Amino acid sequence: MDKEQLIACHERIKPFIHNTPVLTSQLLDEMTGAQLFFKCENFQKMGAFKMRGGVNAIMQLSDEARRKGVVTHSSGNFAQAVSLAAKSLGVPAYIVMPSNAPRVKKEAVKGYGGKVIECEPTLEAREKAAKKIVDEKGATFLHPSNDLDVILGQGTACKELLEAYPDLDYVIAPVGGGGLIAGTALSAFFFGKDCKVIGGEPFEVDDAYRSLQSGKIETNITTNTIADGLKTQLGDKNFPIIQKHVEQIIRVTEDEIIAAMRLLWERLKIVCEPSCAVAFAAVQKEKELFRNKKVGIIISGGNVDLGNLPF
Known part of the structure; x- marks a missing residue:
């Protein structure tokens, strides 16, 4: 995968997608001690980065x-x-x-x-x-996450974020099947200035965390998480990209995911699904790591069952 492929991909899909807004919140910055930039793919067509x-x-x-x-x-x-x-x-x-x-x-x-x-x-x-x-x-x-053309497409969200804020220190994305984090990592590598990518993952489905530890694709025995979009596992196309370009994966509990989701609804006034609250929960969990840093967070989607909210 090279930089030119990502640029060509973005030009190709521009007529069919939204360049989604980036939101900030002084209060959330104060709570975390970092400068946060939320790339809101919940406003994407059909409600998600996919x-x-x-x-x-x-x-x-x-x-x-x-x-x-x-x-x-x-x-x-x-x-x-x-x-x-x-x-x-x-x-x-x-x-x-x-x-x-x-x-x-x-x-x-x-x-x-x-x-x-x-x-x-x-x-x-x-x-x-x-x-x-x-x-x-x-x-x-078409595979949802283990397809190079899909991975390139997902990477354009981070590309847009870095075009708006080129000096981010970190970009955080949730990890499910691995398509978004792989694409994000490629964009950060090609378009960022020493921008590191970190994944957020629930403890209940921490196959990507374990895969990075063991060096091979691990599976989950249970999928008992509220983050329904993150129950899938990595594939042979995205795993090598993740191994090469993702700094680390931070795991969060179910309670931390729900608290982060509620905070995003309350403070950013947006509808976001549990899966994307995982990335923000990771920043809240490791405040020391992100203190005084500029951090992009991919809000991956907003397709949530409003009759079944966790708060």
Whole structure:
């Protein structure tokens, strides 16, 4: 991956995405002892950063591949991102979703023009259903996080942040499947000035933290976290980037995630989901590390079930 690829990716997707705002808060700065800059991808189209990677991956397909469509399996933001990105580009999108996915998410995918195929709520069933569509329709499978075109697209959020604030000392992003943190790390490396990238991860799903310790991709036995977007694990495409360019991963508890989420709602007046509160919780937890530093925080999305808030 090189700098030119990231620049080309950003130029390519600009007509289809928002350059999202960066918010600051004097009170949150005082509470943490750092200068914080929140890159608000909750204001992105479909409500999360994943629109960036979805659009880029589809735009990189040949005309013939586009005609046959794309398929992914996701219960959340990537399902919506692929549906909207495909609709914007006139490409059919087949979305495999577990039968127990929230109805609101299924409706959102349909609203964006995606064709929903339901399956049993296991990874095996999801992969099998997706493969069936690939075989029958000739559609191209898009992975939510372990795809280089997706990773480049996700990295454009950090690129925009550094264009607005070039002298950040750190950028913090949540870690789930690893696409956002890998893209963020590439952007910080190419466009930052000695800007370090740190991941935030729940203790309950700390596979990325353990993967960096062991040097191989670890899995989670349980996924008992409120940060529903972070239950997935790293892949062979993003893990080497993370190993090379991510400084460390800070783990936070469920209570710390909920407290951070509440604070963001109260002080920034924004709707953000638990997964992105993990990054802010990491800064609150390690105040000494970030004291008097300029810290960018990627607010990854705002697709939250308002009938089921943790506070």
